[in-house]
Amino acid sequence: MTIVYAREQNLSVEDYAAVVSETTMRTNRPLANPARVAEMLAGSNLIVSARDADGTILGLARCMSDTAWICYCSDLAVKESAQGRGIGKALLDKCTELLGPRIGLVIAAYPEAAPFYEKIGMEPAQAFYRGRTDDK
């Protein structure tokens, strides 16, 4: 099946939720608050999707970059029904292609996803996190 990887200019809250709700990330994103998800999408300056031939979204990478040095990928998610087909790697490859050679890509990995990032050749890097106090 052909899968199209492309930059999204206006990813909908519905498409974001369609992916994230079908991953383990569902419990760690404010899917019950669509207005907050809309803010998250509006504040992300690089979003790449994977869609099948009929346009159904299968996965996404949601990132923020200064466009000159660094890019932070906040969400990398592939629907459980589509995992294991190279989509996660291809989403990050598309991000790298769009960002170009000047910009590094950082992801604070879930522990269970760390073997995936190592498998696709990313270097381990220690992350530190100051948590939010409002997660609704």
Ligand SMILES: CC(C)(COP(=O)(O)OP(=O)(O)OC[C@H]1O[C@@H](n2cnc3c(N)ncnc32)[C@H](O)[C@@H]1OP(=O)(O)O)[C@@H](O)C(=O)NCCC(=O)NCCS
């Ligand atoms: C992590 C995730 C994005 C990977 O996407 P995916 O499309 O299933 O991964 P791919 O098919 O591109 O995998 C690429 C390679 O990594 C391997 N791989 C994938 N997940 C792996 C894992 N958890 N552990 C070890 N290897 C893994 C694949 O077998 C594949 O290897 P191959 O090239 O030898 O076939 C996806 O599983 C996901 O959405 N998980 C839930 C949300 C999540 O944890 N996101 C990351 C938050 S940090």
